[in-house]
Amino acid sequence: QEEILTPQNRPIVPDDILILVRRRNDFVEAVVRKLKQCNIPVAGTDRMVLTDQMAVMDLIAAGQFALMPEDDLTLATLLRSPFVGMSEDDLMRLAADRSAQRLWHELVRRQQEDAVFADAHALLSRLLTMADFVPPFEFFATLLGPMQGRRRLLSRLGPDASDPIDEFLSQALQYGRLGPPSLQGFLHWVGAGRTEIKRDLEQGGGAVRVMTVHAAKGLEANIVFLPDCCALPDGKFDPRLLPVPDEGLHVWPVKKDLDDEVSAAARTAYAQAREAEYRRLLYVAMTRARDWLYIGGYESRQKRKDGCWYNLVCDGLLGEAPAAHVTEVPLP
Known part of the structure; x- marks a missing residue:
């Protein structure tokens, strides 16, 4: 629609845009498919199974x-x-x-x-x-x-x-x-x-780029979208063997209701490290944007939980940043 990229006073082009996600899933494929349906050039995802x-x-x-x-x-x-x-x-x-x-x-x-x-x-x-x-x-x-x-x-x-x-x-x-x-x-x-x-997506090549936040470290774009900010890491992908703090060994905790003091401490330490990494990734994602940053999300049957990226950004920005710099837009 030839919308103007205000900081640079020129129309927006596809390779101005970088879409960052936490992990590759069906939502990523849906995003790429929708962009193609709208005749927007898209470079596809940064990784693919052959x-x-x-x-x-x-x-x-x-x-x-x-x-x-x-x-x-x-x-x-x-x-x-x-x-x-x-x-x-x-x-x-x-x-x-x-x-x-x-x-x-x-x-x-x-x-x-x-x-x-x-x-x-x-x-x-x-x-x-x-x-x-x-x-x-x-x-x-x-x-x-x-x-x-x-x-x-x-x-x-x-x-x-x-x-x-x-x-x-x-x-x-x-x-x-x-x-x-x-x-x-x-x-x-x-x-x-x-x-x-x-795939090497460091340069836009005239197309929108879609990649994970991990893969975007070191990259920047004029406009960045974070479309899946409502989910929290739930431990589903945690390793079976958890490191025991300060012991140099690992335990297999099996079920949470069978934890003893050692396995409970290992589980708690890993959860804290997972949350810290989750917040670090949010910092990486937000700092990829040179000019405009769009933060959004989608909810499943369960409402978004406290501590998700969307809530962290709302708590951190909406109350602090000048109104001219941050706008919350409800979608139908």
């Missing part, structure tokens, strides 16, 4: 089809992917009331029926030809390069797909160095590894 990315899912589907073309679900997924680009109507026309038992056999039988089926058959036949004779890296590099797979993925999924595609190829190259490469072995290996990608 096999959870749409581009990688499509690449894995291509490999799985090459290994077992009789798998109808995998083939249907691949036909709808950017690699083939078959419409839902064309897929239904191919799959519904087919005379062949398997979807692949039906495509082979009807490949001359129209250009859509012919193009799909040509691409998939090439994948089958390569599967038994080329290592995984060459298989996917050919699909992404000469067969125009990368262009098709980026055309549908956007530039954010580049990082997972490159990492997937890197994984295929690394796998080839471990021993005799096989497509089936690579797909199992990459699926079991759950590789996590850390």
Whole structure:
């Protein structure tokens, strides 16, 4: 809407904005999805699990089809992917009331029926030809390069797909160095590894950045949003073994009602350290903003608790800062 960034007297651009969250969860994905729906350029999250990315899912589907073309679900997924680009109507026309038992056999039988089926058959036949004779890296590099797979993925999924595609190829190259490469072995290996990608979002690159507060240490932005300030760390992710203060050993406290003096002291000390870290992260998050800082939150069935970031900021700023500098805006 061309709102003006008052301190710099110019319109706001996407890379002015940094969205910081306490941890990666479904809310982060919802934020990224909503930004894309609003046609706001977004760089995505700072970390991602490789096999959870749409581009990688499509690449894995291509490999799985090459290994077992009789798998109808995998083939249907691949036909709808950017690699083939078959419409839902064309897929239904191919799959519904087919005379062949398997979807692949039906495509082979009807490949001359129209250009859509012919193009799909040509691409998939090439994948089958390569599967038994080329290592995984060459298989996917050919699909992404000469067969125009990368262009098709980026055309549908956007530039954010580049990082997972490159990492997937890197994984295929690394796998080839471990021993005799096989497509089936690579797909199992990459699926079991759950590789996590850390992306460099230090520069906005013309897009909104979304990352955790931990990852933002040392970074700054003109406008910072803290959208999940109503939750408190609840100990759900505490380690099973807790350090005993001043003893140099750890205890496994099991249940709280079974605590003795030592385990109770260890539990209390860890909770205090957790709360101190929670407050330190709030300081880090707030000091990332050069000009404007937006602090918000969402509540579940339980109301926000005392000591959460939102209440800490309200208690610390609303009563102390000049009204011109801090504004509380209730949302519907």
